[in-house]
Amino acid sequence: MKRMGGSRSYSANPSDYKLLEEVGYGASATVYRAIYIPFNDVVAIKCLDLDRCNSNLDDIRREAQTMSLIDHPNVIRAFCSFVVDRNLWVVMPFMSEGSCLHLMKIAYPEGFEEPAIGSILKETLKALDYLHRQGHIHRDVKAGNILLDNNGTVKLADFGVSACMFDSGDRQRSRNTFVGTPCWMAPEVLQPGSGYNSKADIWSFGITALELAHGHAPFSKYPPMKVLLMTIQNAPPGLDYDRDKKFSKSFKEMVAMCLVKDQTKRPTAEKLLKHSFFKHAKPPELSLKKLFTDLPPLWNRVKALQLKDAAQLALKKMPSAEQEALSQSEYQRGVSAWNFDIEDLKAQASLVRDDDIHECKDDESLKSSPGHKAAAYCESSLGKLNLDREVSWVEFGGPRSVDSIQPDCLNETGKNLDCDRVEKGLRKNGSNIDVMASTSEKDVGLAKAKTVKPRQTQSGPLTPGSVNHSSSDRVRNSERFENENLPATEKVCQVRKAPSFSGPLMLPNRASANSLSAPIKSSGGFRESLDDKSKANLVQIKGRFSVTSENLDLVKDIPLSSVSRRSSQTSPLRKSASVGDWMFESKQVPISQSPKDLTNGNVPASILMAHLQNLFQQTSLQQDLIVNLLNTLQSAEAVDASQNGKLPPLPRSESNGNVETPASERERLLLGKITELQSRMMNLTDELTAEKLKHDQLQQQLRFVSGVEENGIRREVDA
Numbered sequence: 001m002k003r004m005g006g007s008r009s010y011s012a013n014p015s016d017y018k019l020l021e022e023v024g025y026g027a028s029a030t031v032y033r034a035i036y037i038p039f040n041d042v043v044a045i046k047c048l049d050l051d052r053c054n055s056n057l058d059d060i061r062r063e064a065q066t067m068s069l070i071d072h073p074n075v076i077r078a079f080c081s082f083v084v085d086r087n088l089w090v091v092m093p094f095m096s097e098g099s100c101l102h103l104m105k106i107a108y109p110e111g112f113e114e115p116a117i118g119s120i121l122k123e124t125l126k127a128l129d130y131l132h133r134q135g136h137i138h139r140d141v142k143a144g145n146i147l148l149d150n151n152g153t154v155k156l157a158d159f160g161v162s163a164c165m166f167d168s169g170d171r172q173r174s175r176n177t178f179v180g181t182p183c184w185m186a187p188e189v190l191q192p193g194s195g196y197n198s199k200a201d202i203w204s205f206g207i208t209a210l211e212l213a214h215g216h217a218p219f220s221k222y223p224p225m226k227v228l229l230m231t232i233q234n235a236p237p238g239l240d241y242d243r244d245k246k247f248s249k250s251f252k253e254m255v256a257m258c259l260v261k262d263q264t265k266r267p268t269a270e271k272l273l274k275h276s277f278f279k280h281a282k283p284p285e286l287s288l289k290k291l292f293t294d295l296p297p298l299w300n301r302v303k304a305l306q307l308k309d310a311a312q313l314a315l316k317k318m319p320s321a322e323q324e325a326l327s328q329s330e331y332q333r334g335v336s337a338w339n340f341d342i343e344d345l346k347a348q349a350s351l352v353r354d355d356d357i358h359e360c361k362d363d364e365s366l367k368s369s370p371g372h373k374a375a376a377y378c379e380s381s382l383g384k385l386n387l388d389r390e391v392s393w394v395e396f397g398g399p400r401s402v403d404s405i406q407p408d409c410l411n412e413t414g415k416n417l418d419c420d421r422v423e424k425g426l427r428k429n430g431s432n433i434d435v436m437a438s439t440s441e442k443d444v445g446l447a448k449a450k451t452v453k454p455r456q457t458q459s460g461p462l463t464p465g466s467v468n469h470s471s472s473d474r475v476r477n478s479e480r481f482e483n484e485n486l487p488a489t490e491k492v493c494q495v496r497k498a499p500s501f502s503g504p505l506m507l508p509n510r511a512s513a514n515s516l517s518a519p520i521k522s523s524g525g526f527r528e529s530l531d532d533k534s535k536a537n538l539v540q541i542k543g544r545f546s547v548t549s550e551n552l553d554l555v556k557d558i559p560l561s562s563v564s565r566r567s568s569q570t571s572p573l574r575k576s577a578s579v580g581d582w583m584f585e586s587k588q589v590p591i592s593q594s595p596k597d598l599t600n601g602n603v604p605a606s607i608l609m610a611h612l613q614n615l616f617q618q619t620s621l622q623q624d625l626i627v628n629l630l631n632t633l634q635s636a637e638a639v640d641a642s643q644n645g646k647l648p649p650l651p652r653s654e655s656n657g658n659v660e661t662p663a664s665e666r667e668r669l670l671l672g673k674i675t676e677l678q679s680r681m682m683n684l685t686d687e688l689t690a691e692k693l694k695h696d697q698l699q700q701q702l703r704f705v706s707g708v709e710e711n712g713i714r715r716e717v718d719a
């Protein structure tokens with residue numbers, strides 16, 4: 001793809017470009033300063049490692065093409081793009097001051113002053129307004145993607161995850177997938193199925209405003225899953241009245257407007273641009289230029305940051321392998337499917353120990369601790385959450401390992417670049433770099449110890465052919481090197497190879513990829529409203545079917561089709577209860593199934609046996625119950641009659657005490673009563689016979705099932 005840069009066109013021939021220093025890196029790309037030889041123009045080349053990209057080549061090409069069609073002074077456009085081995089090269093204008101994130105890490109760890117923030121945000125908002133009008137959602141608005149050049153120009157970069165709202169087919173559907181960086185992600189983006197639109201960018205824009213104001217995004221020190229939960233559950237973050245006294249009311253108000261959880265209540269970019277905060281924003285060339293005075297060139301800053309990151313990461317206490325395995329499986333369980341369940345996630349997040357939330361806390365004491373920003377940077381820059389449709393596993397680990405960073409301290413001749421000098425230079429320049437650069441001597445020593453190892457350089461001026469190695473190869477190669485050559489003292493660095501909480505999460509979004517271990521919940525992921533009693537015992541709900549913990553043992557292997565249907569069938573015991581108020585409490589009998597259900601071949605014989613035995617027991621109990629009932633009725637009638645005087649005492653023979661032949665009215669009444677009792681008894685006998693019949697049928701089935709099972713076992717034994 002050949003495109004025009006201004007009035008000039010750039011070729012798609014890699015040998016026309018000379019790669020110089022590395023000036024940035026992200027989850028899937030490394031960015032180099034480069035020279036376009038035919039014009040002797042400085043450009044930036046983003047080398048996207050296709051092995052590390054989740055998208056297919058067509059998608060990536062389309063993205064690069066989209067980028068090349070962009071035409072706005074505040075949006076980075078691609079001059080051209082082409083594939084070089086397993087990399088896609090995207091040629092674009094070089095932004096000499098790099099990203100706002102890098103600038104903050106190097107010189108403004110507590111964030112920028114309001115006038116600078118106002119200018120940066122206004123230019124960014126113009127970019128968003130343009131993109132939204134063109135039908136795009138950027139989906140990755142953050143300080144790391146806002147680039148600056150030395151005359152104060154601000155451009156929004158990185159269409160790595162942008163999508164066209166007017167796309168059709170797969171790409172349109174893919175808007176229902178999670179893509180982005182968790183700290184900046186809008187609540188609706190984190191909740192699958194709820195759908196989102198360009199207002200998601202407005203939320204990210206609000207988070208970016210906080211990032212520029214504080215030097216880090218809210219929640220940036222937490223692991224991705226925790227961020228995800230906090231974004232969904234907590235009140236939206238904002239500028240605090242007390243803590244952020246230095247910021248104006250209109251700035252605070254503008255941020256609050258962006259960070260409304262209900263996306264429909266967020267303003268559009270166009271509307272937001274009319275906010276008084278932006279009306280009074282200074283032109284960027286006035287407020288931004290002074291930010292870079294006295295800073296070393298971008299590539300040296302990037303190197304210093306890489307060293308700092310490496311040292312910080314090496315110092316981090318890593319969780320044990322077991323904990324990692326647990327956290328991986330928990331993460332996978334929680335978000336590995338569309339049935340995104342907040343309760344389950346809450347439980348998982350609670351498994352994350354507080355000391356796993358790395359040393360950066362929000363409190364001021366820690367803020368002032370040396371190097372805390374770099375650690376926060378590591379968290380935020382590595383904590384990319386990417387839930388892609390084709391991925392069915394969770395991947396942890398930062399986008400770059402310590403190892404992959406090491407060669408950056410070497411120049412093309414393999415000589416060690418004087419990293420100390422870089423740091424000293426930064427300090428000398430009087431900026432706040434001390435905070436960033438003042439990790440203990442141990443850190444620096446550690447980093448230096450690693451840099452002196454003779455290795456083939458992969459940075460510095462590079463010819464196109466020399467960028468053949470994918471970044472993953474680089475990591476792998478250097479890991480091998482580490483394993484073979486690392487002295488014991490440097491083993492700590494190997495912790496980087498262990499997965500980390502803050503690495504990119506690649507989570508599947510396929511509905512079918514749900515986890516068996518996760519409880520089945522009603523469609524919204526929340527339990528249906530049930531009375532407290534049933535809630536307490538509830539294990540599963542699926543439509544109108546429920547299983548309670550009381551019958552869990554009996555039921556655990558029975559397929560859902562044989563699980564009791566709530567309040568739709570009456571158990572034999574309920575029937576008996578309706579005869580009189582004879583409530584029969586049995587915790588073993590909550591299931592009612594028709595013999596058809598039980599003999600449909602799906603139910604294991606052992607379960608069926610238990611169930612039939614249970615029914616047999618019930619029937620016997622019912623028999624006893626009916627007999628008792630009859631006896632009770634008879635004696636009660638007699639007592640009643642004699643007490644109420646309805647049936648006067650029978651005349652007794654004086655001589656032998658026998659009842660004499662009825663002759664009187666009283667005797668007729670008595671006979672009537674007896675007849676009534678007899679008919680009731682007959683009814684009850686009928687019921688009893690029916691129950692006996694049922695009992696016999698069940699016994700037959702029981703025998704049949706046992707026979708089948710025995711035959712099966714015999715056949716198995718014979719075989």
Ligand SMILES: Nc1ncnc2c1ncn2[C@@H]1O[C@H](COP(=O)(O)OP(=O)(O)OP(=O)(O)O)[C@@H](O)[C@H]1O
Binds near residue numbers: 046145
């Ligand atoms: N045109 C450019 N000029 C100067 N520096 C650049 C340019 N483009 C990118 N960078 C630097 O490179 C870094 C990484 O670039 P980019 O964000 O495009 O990579 P990525 O892999 O898409 O990162 P992520 O997805 O993590 O945001 C940026 O944060 C910025 O510091």
